[in-house]
Every structure is written in structure tokens, then in C-alpha cells.
Amino acid sequence: MTKITHISQLDMNKTYSYADYLTWQLDEIVELIKGKISLMSPAPNLGHQRIERNLIIDIGSYLRGKKCQLFPAPFDVRLYDRQKSLLTNQDIYSVVQPGVCVICNPNFLDKQGCNGAPDWIIEILSKGNSKKEMQVKFALYQESGVQEYWIIYPNDVAIHQFILDENRHYQLNAMFTDDDAATPALFPDLKLDLPQLFESV
Numbered sequence: 048m049t050k051i052t053h054i055s056q057l058d059m060n061k062t063y064s065y066a067d068y069l070t071w072q073l074d075e076i077v078e079l080i081k082g083k084i085s086l087m088s089p090a091p092n093l094g095h096q097r098i099e100r101n102l103i104i105d106i107g108s109y110l111r112g113k114k115c116q117l118f119p120a121p122f123d124v125r126l127y128d129r130q131k132s133l134l135t136n137q138d139i140y141s142v143v144q145p146g147v148c149v150i151c152n153p154n155f156l157d158k159q160g161c162n163g164a165p166d167w168i169i170e171i172l173s174k175g176n177s178k179k180e181m182q183v184k185f186a187l188y189q190e191s192g193v194q195e196y197w198i199i200y201p202n203d204v205a206i207h208q209f210i211l212d213e214n215r216h217y218q219l220n221a222m223f224t225d226d227d228a229a230t231p232a233l234f235p236d237l238k239l240d241l242p243q244l245f246e247s248v
Contacts, residue, residue: 050072051070051071051072051073052071052072052073053073053074054073054075054077054084054086057071057084059083059084062081062082062083062140063079063082063083063084063140064079064082064136064137064138064139064140065079065125065136065137065139065140065142066135066136066137066139068142069136069159075087076121076144078141078142078143078144079140079141079142079143080141080143080183080184080187081140081141081187082140082141085179085183087144088173088174091171091173092173092174094201094247095171095173095201097246097247098171098199098201098244098245099119099146099147099171101243101244101246102146102147102169102239102244103117103119103147105237105239105243105244106147106149106237106239109234109237110149114151114153115149115150115151115166115233116149116150116151116153116156117147117148117149118147118148118149118150118160118161119146119147120144120145120146120147121144122144122145122148122160122161123142123144123159123160123161124142124143124144124145124148124160124161124165124168125139125141125142125159125160125161125162125163126139126141126142126143126163126164126187126188126191127139127140127141127191128190128191128192139162141187141191143184143187145165145168145169145170146168146169146170146171147168147169148161148165148167148168148169149165149166149167149168149233150165150166151166151233152166164188164191164192164193164194165193166193166194166195166233167193167194167195167196167197167231167233168188168193168195168196168197169196169197169199170184170196170197170198170199171199171201172198172199172200172201173201180198181198185198185209185217188217189211189215189216189217190215192211192215193211194210194211194232194233195208195209195210195211195231195232195233196208196209196217197209197229197231201245203224204224204225204241204245205222205223205224206222206223206224206229206241207219207221207222208220208221208222208223208229208231208232210232220232223241224241225241226241226242227241228240228241229241229244
């Protein structure tokens with residue numbers, strides 16, 4: 048078998064599984080979306096990184112001592128229809144690197160990352176990834192059963208909060224902006240102060 052060490056060795060039109068993904072030795076970070084290779088955007092800018100840092104600090108502090116755990120990218124999250132049981136690597140065709148995710152089911156965690164849908168995913172938009180986060184990943188997270196999905200808009204100082212309804216469709220639950228405090232539905236007593244979250248962005 049040929050060792051895959053560069054993205055140019057891969058066929059961008061081919062369908063790959065997570066088992067294939069595990070054999071690659073790439074410098075680049077890639078995602079698989081229903082078996083298709085999706086290149087990650089270039090390194091996020093400083094503002095993006097500051098927002099992610101603040102999320103990790105605030106949410107991480109809140110979750111300390113609780114069963115739910117926070118994981119920032121890079122962190123492999125394997126996704127599939129939530130009505131299916133845990134799958135083997137060759138049966139999984141989507142693996143993503145969410146900006147921040149929170150997982151409350153310890154059975155989903157293994158040495159490779161998360162095998163199943165996190166409870167909460169947060170993606171921070173940056174130049175070049177807006178369409179993927181707002182359309183492709185939105186649909187994938189919805190299908191996979193991610194209960195709560197936040198999209199953060201750094202330039203607008205805004206957060207859109209989507210919650211999965213009983214029909215497995217996302218509903219826009221809230222739009223936070225300006226001096227709001229953003230509150231996840233999963234953790235009603237957690238308040239994320241937007242001016243502090245977007246500080247120095």
C-alpha cells in the first residue's frame with residue numbers, strides 16, 4: 048500500500064472512509080464530509096483564536112467537576128445518522144474537526160476522539176469557511192443528532208443558536224449580540240458575556 052503523505056496523492060472525487068483517513072500521514076488537517084475530502088481553512092486569525100480561547104476558558108471552568116467534557120480542535124469527531132448504532136471505522140464516512148465541542152456521553156469517547164454526535168458544537172466563522180459551516184456542516188450536524196449548534200460571527204459580534212427539535216430539524220432558538228449574555232439550552236445556568244467573549248476581536 049502506498050503511504051499517503053501529501054494531499055496531492057488523494058483523489059478529491061473519490062469516497063473515503065474513516066479507516067482510510069486513519070492511514071494518511073498528512074501535514075494538512077482535513078475533514079471527511081460523507082466520504083469526500085474537505086480541506087480546512089488556513090490558520091485562523093488572531094480574533095478567531097481569541098474567541099476560541101475565551102470559550103475554552105469560560106465553558107471549561109463551568110464544566111469542571113461535571114460529567115460533560117469540552118474538546119477544542121483538532122479533535123476527530125466521527126458522525127453518522129444518530130439512528131444507527133456505533134459503527135466501525137470502515138463504515139464511517141464523516142469525520143470533522145469542530146472548533147469547540149462538548150460531549151456528555153463518556154461512551155462516545157475513545158483514544159481516537161469522539162465516535163458519535165457531541166451534545167453541543169460551536170463553530171467560529173472565518174474567511175473561507177462560512178459556506179461550509181452554514182450549509183454543509185449545518186446539514187451534517189442536524190442529521191447526526193447534535194442537539195445544540197452555535198455559529199459565531201466575529202465581524203458582527205453575534206451568535207446564532209440552533210436547537211434540534213422533535214422532528215430532528217434545527218430551529219433558530221436565539222440570536223445573541225451586542226451586550227447580551229449567551230446561554231446554552233443544555234446548560235441554562237451558564238452565561239457567556241458577549242463583550243468579554245469578543246474582547247479585543
